[in-house]
Amino acid sequence: MSRRKLSRRQFVAATALSSAALVTAPYLRTAHAAGNLTMGFWDHWVPGANKASTDLVNEWAAREKVEVSIDYIPSQGNKNLLTIAAEAQAKSGHDIMAMPTWWPHAQAELLEPMNDVVEPLIKLNGEVNGTVKYLGRAGDKWLGVPSCVGSQIKGPCSRIDLMKKFANIDVQEMYPEGAPPKAENWTTDAFLKAAEACHKGGVPFGIGLGETSDSVDTAGAFFQAFGAEVVNADGNVVVKNDNVRQVLEYYKRLMAFLPPDVTAWDDASNNRWLVSGKGALIMNPPSAWAVAKRDAPQIAEQCWTHGFPVGPKGRFAPFLPYFWSVWSFSKNKQAAKSLLTHLSQPDSIAKMVAASGGYDLPAFENLTTLKTWAEEGPPKGTLFHYPNPYNHQKLSIAASPAPPKVAQQIYTQATLTKMCVRFYQGEAMEKTLTWAEGELEGFMRS
CATH class of the missing domain: 3.40.190.10 (Periplasmic binding protein-like II)
Known part of the structure; x- marks a missing residue:
């Protein structure tokens, strides 16, 4: 200090x-x-x-x-x-x-x-x-x-070149500089297909499934995109619902296309993944891009920050x-x-x-x-959509709308990512939900 x-x-x-x-x-x-x-x-x-x-x-x-x-x-x-x-x-x-x-x-x-x-x-x-x-x-x-x-949004930061080459997605066309998004087709299904294509191309998406903030924030946005509440605004444990089952199935498919060690990632891991040139997309504020601008300018020149994919219940981004x-x-x-x-x-x-x-x-x-986001580069306009200027997505935080003192425990204990990992590793769906139910009920009592 x-x-x-x-x-x-x-x-x-x-x-x-x-x-x-x-x-x-x-x-x-x-x-x-x-x-x-x-x-x-x-x-x-x-x-x-x-x-x-x-x-x-x-x-x-x-x-x-x-x-x-x-x-x-x-x-x-x-x-x-x-x-x-x-x-x-x-x-x-x-x-x-x-x-x-x-x-x-x-x-x-x-x-x-x-x-x-x-x-x-x-x-x-x-x-x-x-x-x-x-x-x-x-x-x-x-x-x-x-x-x-x-204050920050942890949205997608994509490699322009790699997304074009392997996923056939032009992120600059989808989120054009100085203009509203054209992202109707940027859905959770499209995201999954892009993750698969980039994985096959040897540049997987760098999305953590650990217990620190970056991993929890990303999981929270996907849970909300599927309407998957685990504790509702009234403080009731509601984890055993079809929306939660749906997002766990989605994460099980997504995790097959991620780096094998993502369950151990911390908040620096995705930054290093992007700056090293190993991946096509991470979920982060512009910190990784800023480091790349200093240490790997050829990578920074290919970075574009943009919005989350839209799911069955809407488009959400961690704020x-x-x-x-x-x-x-x-x-x-x-x-x-x-x-x-x-x-x-x-x-x-x-x-x-x-x-x-x-x-x-x-x-x-x-x-x-503000002009800063329009002028920052390279490439110029890379941060234009970072502050959500067109209210294109709903800014959210993982574990909401649970009462904040309960949601804080869900967030800190990484309950959402732990559910995804347990199910991906072969635990039966209902066993995962029962485990989560016990955890959540314990948070309610504490």
Whole structure:
């Protein structure tokens, strides 16, 4: 963890302030306020991305004359999650914490309501997607402000050349630069046929079936494409249904065309698979493409990020949002809310997206067509469809619509991928479903 102490004196006086007015009233320095604000932000993997956040915080601090300090906390080794848990237990720590996916719900009782920040931002920036509401709100209480930093879609990243050569699919024609998708024929059946063709060509799809996030996210999107709920929104265990049986049969066929070691893959495995030139498609945000751009430019030039295949119940894509949350024990809640409003202005978001090379995704619908995604390359336009600019697919998260605290356990325990692997390895369908039923009932009791 690197601590970076920032002060007003470090702020460059010539920095231009945005002309856009803040949605909420600016922070007022009163006798009640401490005059200091601390934040624990996610330590971005993209070089330079942290600097954009720092500059924006400094800009706000100079105007409001607040002393601020930032800890950039890495997610490697779950250091960010350990920090969240430690501060929750101690009821002391940063004023603002960046919290991924499930963690606002996990700490809901200790978080300051953020309705007075989020609701005006929605009016300014457009509606947020359903997954942000599912993860960021408990009843009528907003648990955090949707953060573009760290938020991502894990969609297909395909090799243009290999998909053409072996699967006879032109991904650029299907998802054209600067235009709506033409993907009516991009179905789960077409996906399966393409996986088979690329496997025969010696460049299999790199889709993990391990127990880490990338594998679980992909399985979750396919389960939803088949309408395969394992726990419903009311919290009932419903895993023994025909839609679940159908998706397990689908995965059994798909796994025959994947690399033989995918059951042991972690979140770095699919990245390495693409960058090494061994595969024709992975499911990932643009991180693998960004690494290829640096280390294997001839591969990066052939990468195209696009939408998920559509299944019997629709087209879904995994969306993993981050939130900026304020602890209820924060000593400077008013200042925290003012800063988060500043960070959520369109100009601020555009700067952070640009600094991340298009990796970071705002949750607001009016901010899905920023110029960064149209201009990034090579090839130019490779990220145009990454932010889902035409609402072509429903952004979702694995294990939803189960109540979030139950869904978090399904997700963390990789129940969906374990079901797929057990059935693929020869376990009888009903035995797999009975095993899953027992697991899910245990999550309900815990």
